[in-house]
Amino acid sequence: MKKVFFGVFVIVLVGVALILMGVTVKRSQEEHPTLLMRLNNRVDGSCNITSYTTYGRFFNLEGNIDGEHDDIALILKDEEKEIEYELVLENREDMTVFKTNKLINQGINLENVPVGKYVFFIRLGSEEEVKYYTLNDKSQMKNITYYTITKNSKNKEIKIDFEDYDSKSFMVLNNEETKLPSNIYDVVIDPGHGGKDVGANKNGQYESKINLEYGLKLKESLEKLGLKVKLTRETDESIPNYGEGSRVSVPYEAKAKLLLSIHQNSAIYNVGDGGVEIYVPNHADNSFAEMLATNIVENTSTIYSGNVANKISKGVYLRKFSKSDIASMTKEAKQKGYEPYDKATTDTTYYYIIRETGGIVSGAYVDDRNSDNPWNIYYNSNHGCESYLLELGFINSTTNLEILLNEQDKYVKAISDSVKYYLEI
Numbered sequence: 001m002k003k004v005f006f007g008v009f010v011i012v013l014v015g016v017a018l019i020l021m022g023v024t025v026k027r028s029q030e031e032h033p034t035l036l037m038r039l040n041n042r043v044d045g046s047c048n049i050t051s052y053t054t055y056g057r058f059f060n061l062e063g064n065i066d067g068e069h070d071d072i073a074l075i076l077k078d079e080e081k082e083i084e085y086e087l088v089l090e091n092r093e094d095m096t097v098f099k100t101n102k103l104i105n106q107g108i109n110l111e112n113v114p115v116g117k118y119v120f121f122i123r124l125g126s127e128e129e130v131k132y133y134t135l136n137d138k139s140q141m142k143n144i145t146y147y148t149i150t151k152n153s154k155n156k157e158i159k160i161d162f163e164d165y166d167s168k169s170f171m172v173l174n175n176e177e178t179k180l181p182s183n184i185y186d187v188v189i190d191p192g193h194g195g196k197d198v199g200a201n202k203n204g205q206y207e208s209k210i211n212l213e214y215g216l217k218l219k220e221s222l223e224k225l226g227l228k229v230k231l232t233r234e235t236d237e238s239i240p241n242y243g244e245g246s247r248v249s250v251p252y253e254a255k256a257k258l259l260l261s262i263h264q265n266s267a268i269y270n271v272g273d274g275g276v277e278i279y280v281p282n283h284a285d286n287s288f289a290e291m292l293a294t295n296i297v298e299n300t301s302t303i304y305s306g307n308v309a310n311k312i313s314k315g316v317y318l319r320k321f322s323k324s325d326i327a328s329m330t331k332e333a334k335q336k337g338y339e340p341y342d343k344a345t346t347d348t349t350y351y352y353i354i355r356e357t358g359g360i361v362s363g364a365y366v367d368d369r370n371s372d373n374p375w376n377i378y379y380n381s382n383h384g385c386e387s388y389l390l391e392l393g394f395i396n397s398t399t400n401l402e403i404l405l406n407e408q409d410k411y412v413k414a415i416s417d418s419v420k421y422y423l424e425i
């Protein structure tokens with residue numbers, strides 16, 4: 001008897017579970033139009049967005065609205081709540097231009113958006129007289145799919161795209177828990193040089209080999225934090241800068257949030273005790289680079305580099321194209337019969353690994369001066385990686401080389417502690 005009852009019980013349980021599953025599936029399909037339908041009643045007008053991008057963890061957009069306004073916020077709205085983001089405003093002839101960030105690694109941190117479905121609105125005015133404007137896409141950019149950084153083995157997938165309802169266009173953000181696809185990574189580490197390209201060398205020590213040792217150790221250390229990490233190379237091999245499987249393509253394909261390119265410095269002059277230099281992207285907040293440099297100096301025997309060229313603060317450097325860099329590039333192109341690269345200005349980040357991995361946000365371009373060479377296939381991507389170039393020390397400083405060879409674990413700990421803090425693991 002007991003067995004029969006138990007059997008019936010199981011059948012009823014399975015039945016209830018199936019019905020619940022059906023209801024859940026049906027509800028999630030209906031939820032979207034319901035959200036748009038309900039929020040549709042609040043719409044007072046529309047405005048345009050001219051760009052939307054991700055750079056590292058940051059989603060940002062830029063657009064404009066008719067008339068002069070100063071009381072504007074960007075909001076993410078569902079049926080219960082509003083998440084508010086400040087805007088940077090600029091009035092231009094009967095039009096207000098708005099954007100979410102001043103610096104490229106600021107603005108809307110996607111890691112902090114709660115799970116759910118939301119619609120983007122521009123909210124005008126304050127409490128008593130509030131108006132909601134939808135966002136029309138005038139950007140011709142691709143929809144965004146973002147995966148949050150792995151924390152406690154968990155990830156979320158955030159999709160940002162446009163949906164029509166009642167002949168209006170709504171910009172929608174959908175954030176749900178997911179299993180991270182196998183080809184997606186949190187961080188990419190790029191051990192510079194490799195194979196025939198040995199980089200700097202001194203007394204039989206090759207930069208390419210030291211970079212790889214650091215890359216492998218750093219990967220292991222970051223993985224202990226629970227991060228998913230990819231190396232651009234895992235052996236002493238030569239890999240291309242552009243094109244398939246290149247240093248530049250890997251971070252895009254991995255949808256990485258952070259890229260650390262590991263190098264060792266060298267100079268023609270006597271560098272004494274050497275020192276660390278962290279190269280940053282232009283127009284970025286440099287707090288992560290400052291922390292990297294400080295942690296390295298405080299936890300190893302190395303010092304901040306004494307080099308003053310391109311220095312912006314202790315151990316932090318920003319190199320942009322100089323007028324003479326641009327002149328010599330143009331001259332070289334002419335000599336070799338290529339089209340000169342005419343997009344570089346004195347405001348463009350010099351190092352390709354930083355510039356080319358951030359997509360349009362960091363000023364990537366198609367390097368097609370020589371059509372025989374592969375070029376950056378992601379040059380106009382609206383998703384990019386936040387990238388830094390780490391010159392850990394000078395290989396041609398006797399004191400520094402010794403530290404670089406003997407204090408690798410201390411360096412790696414300093415870097416991985418900084419990443420842990422910055423990515424809020």
Ligand SMILES: [Zn+2]
Binds near residue numbers: 192
């Ligand atoms: Zn190098």
